[in-house]
Amino acid sequence: MSRKLLLKNDHIPGIATLKTYRENGGYTAMEKALKTMSPDALLEEVKTSGLRGRGGAGFPTGMKWSFLAKPEGVPRYLVVNADESEPGTFKDRYLMEHIPHLLIEGMIISSFTLGSNSAYIYIRGEYFYVSRILEQAIDEAYAAGLLGKNILGTGYDLDIYVQVGAGAYICGEETALLESLEGKRGNPRIKPPFPAIAGLYGCPTVVNNVETIAAVVPIIEMGGAEYAKIGIGRSTGTKLISASGHINKPGVYEIELGLPVEEFIYSEEYCGGIKGGRKLKAVVAGGSSVPILPTELILKTAAGEPRLMSYESLGEGGFVSGTMLGSGGFIVMDEDTSIVKNLYTFSRFYHHESCGQCSPCREGTGWMEKILHKILEGKGTLKDIDLLWDIQSKIEGKTICPLGEAAAWPVAAAIRHFRPEFEAYVTNPESIKDVKHYYRLNPTV
Amino acid sequence: MAQTTDISFKEETLELIRKITKRYPDGKHKSALIPVLHIAQAEFGGWLSPQTMDLVAEVLTLKPIEVYEVASFYSMFNLQPVGKCLIEVCRTSSCWLCGAEDIIDHLEHKLNIKVGETTTDGMFTLKAVECLGSCGTAPMMQVGADYHENLSIEKVDKLVDGFKQENKQSRYC
Ligand SMILES: Cc1cc2nc3c(=O)[nH]c(=O)nc-3n(C[C@H](O)[C@H](O)[C@H](O)COP(=O)(O)O)c2cc1C
Ligand code: SF4
Ligand code: FES
Numbered sequence: 001m002s003r004k005l006l007l008k009n010d011h012i013p014g015i016a017t018l019k020t021y022r023e024n025g026g027y028t029a030m031e032k033a034l035k036t037m038s039p040d041a042l043l044e045e046v047k048t049s050g051l052r053g054r055g056g057a058g059f060p061t062g063m064k065w066s067f068l069a070k071p072e073g074v075p076r077y078l079v080v081n082a083d084e085s086e087p088g089t090f091k092d093r094y095l096m097e098h099i100p101h102l103l104i105e106g107m108i109i110s111s112f113t114l115g116s117n118s119a120y121i122y123i124r125g126e127y128f129y130v131s132r133i134l135e136q137a138i139d140e141a142y143a144a145g146l147l148g149k150n151i152l153g154t155g156y157d158l159d160i161y162v163q164v165g166a167g168a169y170i171c172g173e174e175t176a177l178l179e180s181l182e183g184k185r186g187n188p189r190i191k192p193p194f195p196a197i198a199g200l201y202g203c204p205t206v207v208n209n210v211e212t213i214a215a216v217v218p219i220i221e222m223g224g225a226e227y228a229k230i231g232i233g234r235s236t237g238t239k240l241i242s243a244s245g246h247i248n249k250p251g252v253y254e255i256e257l258g259l260p261v262e263e264f265i266y267s268e269e270y271c272g273g274i275k276g277g278r279k280l281k282a283v284v285a286g287g288s289s290v291p292i293l294p295t296e297l298i299l300k301t302a303a304g305e306p307r308l309m310s311y312e313s314l315g316e317g318g319f320v321s322g323t324m325l326g327s328g329g330f331i332v333m334d335e336d337t338s339i340v341k342n343l344y345t346f347s348r349f350y351h352h353e354s355c356g357q358c359s360p361c362r363e364g365t366g367w368m369e370k371i372l373h374k375i376l377e378g379k380g381t382l383k384d385i386d387l388l389w390d391i392q393s394k395i396e397g398k399t400i401c402p403l404g405e406a407a408a409w410p411v412a413a414a415i416r417h418f419r420p421e422f423e424a425y426v427t428n429p430e431s432i433k434d435v436k437h438y439y440r441l442n443p444t445v
Numbered sequence: 446m447a448q449t450t451d452i453s454f455k456e457e458t459l460e461l462i463r464k465i466t467k468r469y470p471d472g473k474h475k476s477a478l479i480p481v482l483h484i485a486q487a488e489f490g491g492w493l494s495p496q497t498m499d500l501v502a503e504v505l506t507l508k509p510i511e512v513y514e515v516a517s518f519y520s521m522f523n524l525q526p527v528g529k530c531l532i533e534v535c536r537t538s539s540c541w542l543c544g545a546e547d548i549i550d551h552l553e554h555k556l557n558i559k560v561g562e563t564t565t566d567g568m569f570t571l572k573a574v575e576c577l578g579s580c581g582t583a584p585m586m587q588v589g590a591d592y593h594e595n596l597s598i599e600k601v602d603k604l605v606d607g608f609k610q611e612n613k614q615s616r617y618c
Binding site: 013019084085086087088092093118124125127128146161163165166167168180181182183185186196201242245250251252284331345346348349352353371 | 543
């Protein structure tokens with residue numbers, strides 16, 4: 001199942017340059033789109049492809065685009081979300097660093113479809129060196145007449161700008177991102193209105209993930225119907241997976257949606273199995289905010305079907321026995337991993353990243369972090385485990401943005417599937433004194 | 446606006462700021478604030494003093510409070526002085542799974558400071574930070590704009606000794 005659309009050329013030396021990218025078929029989809037297709041026809045292709053947002057939520061891209069308001073005389077914007085801060089996720093970085101022109105080509109086609117003449121790439125500040133790679137590629141594209149006024153003589157104008165952030169996970173949430181791009185604190189906006197109606201500078205705006213926009217290129221190249229044949233069911237196409245943790249071959253892999261999870265973890269083509277030949281304990285399949293699953297539920301569904309890498313299969317069983325594809329941040333933990341300690345790193349993260357606007361999120365995330373710390377120190381009680389459960393259940397659905405849920409779900413799932421481990425920490429703290437919480441790089445330290 | 450600070454940007458920096466401001470529609474120059482704060486932080490010693498923030502406000506014709514509230518929101522802006530070379534080690538899940546705590550322990554010993562502190566000679570500040578998008582090459586640390594990945598104790602020693610020798614100034618931009 002090794003079908004590659006986005007990373008088919010990433011191994012070619014010099015593919016980050018315009019020259020090599022074009023020699024390998026780059027910018028032909030864009031030429032086809034601008035010279036031979038109408039925006040409406042392009043939108044139809046994207047709808048037909050079944051492409052779903054690759055940033056985490058999996059919302060159908062064609063549908064999102066069709067919501068864009070088009071009032072006369074008001075500019076529209078395409079904003080690419082390159083904030084990529086969900087722990088476990090590093091695929092957008094890989095794509096932008098290695099094949100920057102794929103993103104730019106996708107942005108030109110997408111902006112033309114949406115009727116936008118300015119587009120921004122909002123990239124996390126820590127990826128500063130990647131922003132330089134993008135800027136170089138954009139300069140090359142301007143010099144070749146692929147950006148700017150009257151692109152390739154078609155009468156279409158487009159400018160692309162790169163905006164760097166400054167360290168804030170919340171700026172990946174699309175309305176916080178827009179606030180940040182307007183030069184403000186990254187506080188998510190209350191919705192509605194949605195960005196499609198009032199986004200950047202109050203104008204109609206589409207925000208899409210880097211990978212989503214890059215996927216528009218093969219869709220226009222091969223046609224939406226052909227793209228829709230790849231993958232499985234409503235999970236069409238390919239997906240970039242960021243694989244990390246206790247595996248032999250961490251890295252970014254492009255998979256055809258529908259690949260069995262077991263094959264992804266154990267085959268030589270992908271993760272290459274668990275480090276040191278150890279046993280698998282648990283996987284966080286879609287970035288830190290999705291529910292963690294123990295081995296038996298990540299390899300097979302509760303009904304005993306093989307679990308597949310797709311939106312539907314990973315979601316099978318809901319939150320009782322399933323999880324989500326999310327951003328594709330696939331974190332693997334072996335038999336010696338402390339689930340409690342791993343959860344603590346997540347809870348500390350969400351507490352640190354809460355913007356502080358809503359009390360359930362601001363207070364709840366801090367409280368959960370504190371309780372987990374207490375449990376790890378061997379000072380917790382059984383009541384603390386119930387309290388954790390209670391707090392997380394009171395955040396969900398009561399906040400302005402989904403960061404609240406993102407902080408609550410990992411806590412709920414860890415307790416749901418690993419309660420005995422939490423109990424061991426509080427009933428017999430002595431027993432965990434020597435637990436190897438993580439790998440010691442060098443045991444003598 | 447009245448001149449409130451006695452520091453100023455270099456002429457080429459002002460030129461760069463004017464260029465950045467052109468990326469946004471007329472009247473939306475506030476969008477330049479974060480990029481300009483990065484530049485200001487790099488130009489004035491790796492942190493944003495009130496004086497530096499006032500200068501940014503002046504140059505972008507914003508109210509000082511608009512600058513303070515933004516500078517205090519984002520983790521890459523330092524509102525207190527930091528060492529010449531800022532070392533940021535990721536401590537989130539994937540890095541933790543691959544030994545980030547050993548890297549942090551080792552740096553604390555080596556530099557003789559705790560996380561969040563600066564060495565007495567003002568050379569190094571050590572920070573533990575959240576996921577930097579380098580989880581597949583964990584453990585990792587960022588020093589200015591540079592990513593240092595797949596760290597081992599030996600690799601960290603070599604890097605830090607090198608920074609010391611070259612008297613490295615870390616900068617994001
Ligand atoms: C707290 C939070 C953080 C997010 N971070 C990101 C991110 O880093 N990158 C991203 O593409 N989407 C992120 N999202 C999702 C965006 O809000 C938005 O749904 C996405 O950019 C839409 O693009 P897509 O439809 O192409 O996926 C985040 C959402 C939330 C609630
Ligand atoms: S849920 Fe959390 S991050 Fe989202 S707006 Fe509320 S306080 Fe901010
Ligand atoms: S967890 Fe450390 S870089 Fe992602």
